[in-house]
Amino acid sequence: xxxxxxxxxxxxxxxxxxxxxxxxxxxxxxxxxxxxxxxxxxxxxxxxxxxxxxxxxxxxxxxxxxxxxxxxxxxxxxxxxxxxxxxxxxxxxxxxxxxxxxxxxxxxxxxxxx
Amino acid sequence: xxxxxxxxxxxxxxxxxxxxxxxxxxxxxxxxxxxxxxxxxxxxxxxxxxxxxxxxxxxxxxxxxxxxxxxxxxxxxxxxxxxxxxxxxxxxxxxxxxxxxxxxxxxxxxxxxxxx
Numbered sequence: 001x002x003x004x005x006x007x008x009x010x011x012x013x014x015x016x017x018x019x020x021x022x023x024x025x026x027x028x029x030x031x032x033x034x035x036x037x038x039x040x041x042x043x044x045x046x047x048x049x050x051x052x053x054x055x056x057x058x059x060x061x062x063x064x065x066x067x068x069x070x071x072x073x074x075x076x077x078x079x080x081x082x083x084x085x086x087x088x089x090x091x092x093x094x095x096x097x098x099x100x101x102x103x104x105x106x107x108x109x110x111x112x113x114x
Numbered sequence: 115x116x117x118x119x120x121x122x123x124x125x126x127x128x129x130x131x132x133x134x135x136x137x138x139x140x141x142x143x144x145x146x147x148x149x150x151x152x153x154x155x156x157x158x159x160x161x162x163x164x165x166x167x168x169x170x171x172x173x174x175x176x177x178x179x180x181x182x183x184x185x186x187x188x189x190x191x192x193x194x195x196x197x198x199x200x201x202x203x204x205x206x207x208x209x210x211x212x213x214x215x216x217x218x219x220x221x222x223x224x225x226x227x228x229x230x
Contacts, residue, residue: 033218042223048215052122103216105151107158
């Protein structure tokens with residue numbers, strides 16, 4: 001089985017712009033979670049989608065949003081980018097969305113905001 | 115809210131020796147999962163080992179084993195016969211096992227260096 005894929009792998013944006021990141025889960029996985037990783041704050045949970053519905057949300061401003069499609073692929077969007085949004089964005093998929101299970105991570109998207 | 119604490123920012127070990135990475139957590143939940151993830155320089159997060167809180171037996175995966183002390187809320191990872199490929203950041207993580215929830219709460223991580 002192919003692993004979790006994320007596109008693009010690297011992205012450079014200017015402050016004030018918006019960005020969309022994509023995540024394709026492992027085939028058959030229905031839950032997709034997003035995390036932000038920065039040197040200062042570490043790994044922080046953004047949100048989780050299951051069957052096209054946002055099921056959990058972390059403590060991030062409304063500029064961060066996401067969605068999930070019927071094929072379980074997920075996108076996250078960040079509007080009005082700030083310098084502090086520079087981070088590695090990781091997505092993870094799991095087999096059974098209804099049961100806490102080990103999550104498989106993608107390689108991440110490195111976002112740099114200038 | 116759950117918290118995960120990894121108090122050692124860095125550790126170093128000689129190849130072939132054993133090293134233990136510490137992790138403590140705080141929760142009022144009784145049912146949960148604990149994980150150790152490895153993040154090598156490639157930044158790919160890799161699951162190392164998982165422990166269910168209801169299981170008293172400590173989990174093992176080849177050279178990796180845990181010491182799970184539920185009452186003390188401690189969850190340490192022991193790496194035996196360390197190899198150069200074990201050089202990475204290691205994150206301890208917590209997940210509630212109640213209902214529909216896949217949120218992982220991570221510690222700050224520890225950088226492990228394996229010396230040849």
